[in-house]
Amino acid sequence: MTRFGYTLLTEQSGPKALVHYAVSAEHAGFDFEVSSDHYFPWLSSQGHAPYAWSVLGAVAHATEKVELFTYVTCPTMRYHPAIVAQKAATLQILADGRFTLGLGTGENLNEHVVGKRWPTVARRQEMLREAIQIIRELFTGEMVDWKGEYFEVDSARLWDVPDTPVGIAAAVSGERSVETFAPLADHLIAVEPKKDLVDAWHDARRATGLPGDVRVVGQIPICWDPDRDAAVQRAHDQFRWFAGGWAVNSDLPTTAGFDGATQFVRPEDVAESIPCGPDLDAIVDAVSKYWEAGFTDIAMVQIGDDNQDLFLTEAAGPLLEKLRNASG
Numbered sequence: 001m002t003r004f005g006y007t008l009l010t011e012q013s014g015p016k017a018l019v020h021y022a023v024s025a026e027h028a029g030f031d032f033e034v035s036s037d038h039y040f041p042w043l044s045s046q047g048h049a050p051y052a053w054s055v056l057g058a059v060a061h062a063t064e065k066v067e068l069f070t071y072v073t074c075p076t077m078r079y080h081p082a083i084v085a086q087k088a089a090t091l092q093i094l095a096d097g098r099f100t101l102g103l104g105t106g107e108n109l110n111e112h113v114v115g116k117r118w119p120t121v122a123r124r125q126e127m128l129r130e131a132i133q134i135i136r137e138l139f140t141g142e143m144v145d146w147k148g149e150y151f152e153v154d155s156a157r158l159w160d161v162p163d164t165p166v167g168i169a170a171a172v173s174g175e176r177s178v179e180t181f182a183p184l185a186d187h188l189i190a191v192e193p194k195k196d197l198v199d200a201w202h203d204a205r206r207a208t209g210l211p212g213d214v215r216v217v218g219q220i221p222i223c224w225d226p227d228r229d230a231a232v233q234r235a236h237d238q239f240r241w242f243a244g245g246w247a248v249n250s251d252l253p254t255t256a257g258f259d260g261a262t263q264f265v266r267p268e269d270v271a272e273s274i275p276c277g278p279d280l281d282a283i284v285d286a287v288s289k290y291w292e293a294g295f296t297d298i299a300m301v302q303i304g305d306d307n308q309d310l311f312l313t314e315a316a317g318p319l320l321e322k323l324r325n326a327s328g
Contacts, residue, residue, distance in 0.1 A: 002324075002328075004030060006057075007033070007035075007056065007300060009058070014050060019058045029316070031067065032066055032067035034217075035069070035300075036142045039110040039111075040255060043238060043254045046222045047305075054137075054200055057090075060096075067099070069217065071169060072142070072171045075135065076124065082129070082144075084103075089160060094126070097162065097164030098115035099166060102163075102315045103128065107252075108253045127150070128170075130150050130151055132185065134151060138156060152264075162197070169187035173190065183210065187215040189217045193289040194293060195293040199294070216294055216296050217243065222286070222301065223304065231277045232276045233267060234303060234304045243265050269280065280315065281322070284319070284323055287300070288326060288327070291327045
């Protein structure tokens with residue numbers, strides 16, 4: 001059965017609001033919740049960027065059943081992989097085994113703040129590969145010494161290791177990243193409903209003797225609102241950056257850069273790629289592309305902070321019922 005999730009979008013809501021929404025989303029019936037991990041919002045109009053790990057710690061305490069994911073954390077520049085391992089292990093204990101560590105190669109928007117040069121895609125993938133290896137070693141609870149191409153770890157050990165091992169999900173976008181991360185990660189993260197990508201991931205794992213049928217976690221933005229025009233305007237104001245695609249979005253360093261890169265994106269352009277308005281069937285149709293491509297878990301991003309409560313109390317329940325009926 002397909003699982004449906006709610007996105008705690010740290011770029012559009014403050015920390016207390018996010019914890020409130022997390023509890024409401026669990027009550028509404030979502031199966032899991034994912035949290036972005038940013039230092040900057042994409043656009044200034046979004047207006048927020050609290051520390052995701054503090055928020056997730058509070059969410060773990062305030063919720064009871066929903067699974068939790070980082071979606072995604074970059075463990076290579078802003079965070080050292082040894083610190084990510086410690087954070088993930090601690091959060092898993094607080095969440096009573098409900099946490100999965102979602103990892104990716106990062107975005108310049110967030111990683112530039114520590115003053116390091118932004119690497120090429122190929123180099124970022126190699127850095128992530130090494131980071132995952134370090135995190136795996138530390139999850140054993142043993143003393144770790146590591147001297148690699150990108151990282152050093154001197155006599156590090158996690159003293160609080162969860163009884164339930166932390167699963168690792170890796171974000172991929174193409175053939176090279178699939179080949180690199182399928183043997184290292186437990187689960188797949190992708191933001192486009194590409195069946196070829198999912199099939200390649202399963203094939204790559206089977207080729208190395210690993211289980212092929214693992215969780216495939218996707219994400220899709222929606223902008224539900226009783227007023228379609230209001231939904232389109234809100235989506236354009238806060239999510240027009242989405243039109244740039246991963247290759248562009250990962251390299252831009254500031255909100256001003258995103259604003260300039262999207263200045264010619266029209267509201268109607270956004271409405272063509274993001275379901276906007278009160279039509280739940282239109283949302284179901286957009287989400288269906290993911291389970292048809294083989295995704296097992298699909299998280300929705302409800303755009304905008306102002307109407308989150310309205311979405312969660314009025315639309316989320318009926319929407320989840322429609323999604324579960326349609327996905328079989």
